[in-house]
Amino acid sequence: ILVLIATSPNGVTPPHIPDGSFTGLIPPWPVFKVAVKINSFFATAARVTTPPDVAALELATAWWKSEVVYGLGYNGIFDLVASRSMTCRDVATELDLQEFVVCQYMEAGVQLHVMEKNDSSDSTVPTYSLTPVGDMYLKDNLHSFLMMINEETRDAWRGASTKVIKSGKVSGFQASFGGKDFWTYNNDHPEKGAQFDRAMKSLGGGPTGAMISDWKPSREDIMFCDIGGGLGHVLAHVLEHYPHMKGMVLDQPESAKRANEYLKERGLSNRAEAVGGSFFDPFPEKFSECDVYHIRYIIHDWPDAENVLLLKNIKESVASAPTNSKKSVAVVDQVIDTGASPAMEQSKRLMSINMVASNPYGSRERTVSEHEELFTAAGFSGAKDIKVTSLRTIQTLLEVEI
Numbered sequence: 001i002l003v004l005i006a007t008s009p010n011g012v013t014p015p016h017i018p019d020g021s022f023t024g025l026i027p028p029w030p031v032f033k034v035a036v037k038i039n040s041f042f043a044t045a046a047r048v049t050t051p052p053d054v055a056a057l058e059l060a061t062a063w064w065k066s067e068v069v070y071g072l073g074y075n076g077i078f079d080l081v082a083s084r085s086m087t088c089r090d091v092a093t094e095l096d097l098q099e100f101v102v103c104q105y106m107e108a109g110v111q112l113h114v115m116e117k118n119d120s121s122d123s124t125v126p127t128y129s130l131t132p133v134g135d136m137y138l139k140d141n142l143h144s145f146l147m148m149i150n151e152e153t154r155d156a157w158r159g160a161s162t163k164v165i166k167s168g169k170v171s172g173f174q175a176s177f178g179g180k181d182f183w184t185y186n187n188d189h190p191e192k193g194a195q196f197d198r199a200m201k202s203l204g205g206g207p208t209g210a211m212i213s214d215w216k217p218s219r220e221d222i223m224f225c226d227i228g229g230g231l232g233h234v235l236a237h238v239l240e241h242y243p244h245m246k247g248m249v250l251d252q253p254e255s256a257k258r259a260n261e262y263l264k265e266r267g268l269s270n271r272a273e274a275v276g277g278s279f280f281d282p283f284p285e286k287f288s289e290c291d292v293y294h295i296r297y298i299i300h301d302w303p304d305a306e307n308v309l310l311l312k313n314i315k316e317s318v319a320s321a322p323t324n325s326k327k328s329v330a331v332v333d334q335v336i337d338t339g340a341s342p343a344m345e346q347s348k349r350l351m352s353i354n355m356v357a358s359n360p361y362g363s364r365e366r367t368v369s370e371h372e373e374l375f376t377a378a379g380f381s382g383a384k385d386i387k388v389t390s391l392r393t394i395q396t397l398l399e400v401e402i
């Protein structure tokens with residue numbers, strides 16, 4: 001807590017820091033800033049010292065690296081090797097795979113720093129274990145994200161690169177999957193919907209920790225509503241830090257079902273519930289009790305018109321609220337041109353194409369002023385006073401009072 005007090009420019013002091021919370025892993029601001037600068041310096045040094053032909057080949061084959069980690073994850077190799085250091089032959093035998101190919105993939109994994117080789121003195125055959133990066137791909141961590149982003153999403157990108165770029169109108173996903181949009185496809189394939197929810201949860205820890213460390217709620221007992229909150233993973237973290245807060249998630253019916261199970265698992269059912277519905281319809285009456293309407297990774301999923309409708313629904317929900325307490329909309333997204341480093345801006349630009357690939361035509365990452373325009377179009381009088389909160393992560397928090 002002392003570290004947070006000492007380093008949070010917004011004076012954020014969550015009353016409770018649960019054991020193992022991601023907030024404990026967020027470096028103090030000065031350390032974060034220096035680390036980002038050092039990282040940028042070496043990235044620039046590597047770029048300017050790499051000959052153009054090498055750089056061009058690296059870019060052309062960059063997907064090979066993803067395919068290696070995908071293959072290691074898809075076949076359960078990361079999880080098996082995490083249990084004990086093993087030879088590639090034993091891995092192949094245990095998983096009923098081809099030894100020759102497995103050994104090639106594991107050697108490549110060493111070169112990509114997701115595995116390390118342990119040469120034991122009593123054997124000529126090396127064993128392999130995971131590096132801290134490899135650990136990130138385990139089933140209880142980024143596994144579902146690794147699968148999702150290298151399965152249908154890969155085809156969606158190809159659709160964007162070859163079809164949408166000429167014809168417009170639809171997402172890369174629709175161009176590649178017979179016109180079906182991402183959410184309809186996931187509803188038709190519930191295992192894919194569940195995979196997506198798990199992927200979002202696994203991506204969430206760091207950004208949620210940064211949000212909790214840098215964003216100060218108006219009171220510690222507010223009603224925190226996560227609109228499009230998926231499994232309820234963000235809400236769960238927030239409520240664990242603020243024992244007097246309550247919260248709700250609004251998400252698609254199938255996700256809301258999974259969210260209620262997850263919130264129960266986390267022992268939060270007495271303070272949190274998930275409600276199934278569409279944020280493009282008027283909000284359920286109980287959402288008028290929300291003090292903060294938190295929307296993370298939602299605005300970038302939609303074209304302007306849909307975002308204006310969603311923001312209008314939030315505003316309408318507040319208009320029917322019984323009290324006049326201070327209320328706000330808090331957007332967290334990869335806001336363009338607010339990043340702490342060029343590498344972060346590069347990631348946002350790639351994420352923007354991921355939106356073109358996966359979401360309805362017109363979806364993208366936006367600048368602060370583009371967000372301002374959406375709020376203005378939805379009739380928010382506070383749009384011009386949009387408050388920008390820097391977070392110790394790639395995302396930025398934008399808050400508008402209602």
Ligand SMILES: C[S@@+](CC[C@H](N)C(=O)[O-])C[C@H]1O[C@@H](n2cnc3c(N)ncnc32)[C@H](O)[C@@H]1O
Binds near residue numbers: 234250252
């Ligand atoms: C990119 S995910 C973000 C999840 C979560 N906010 C997070 O930060 O991890 C988008 C979420 O929007 C939800 N969603 C999509 N269309 C929706 C709709 N019409 N109404 C409510 N939720 C929707 C999805 O189910 C999903 O949980």
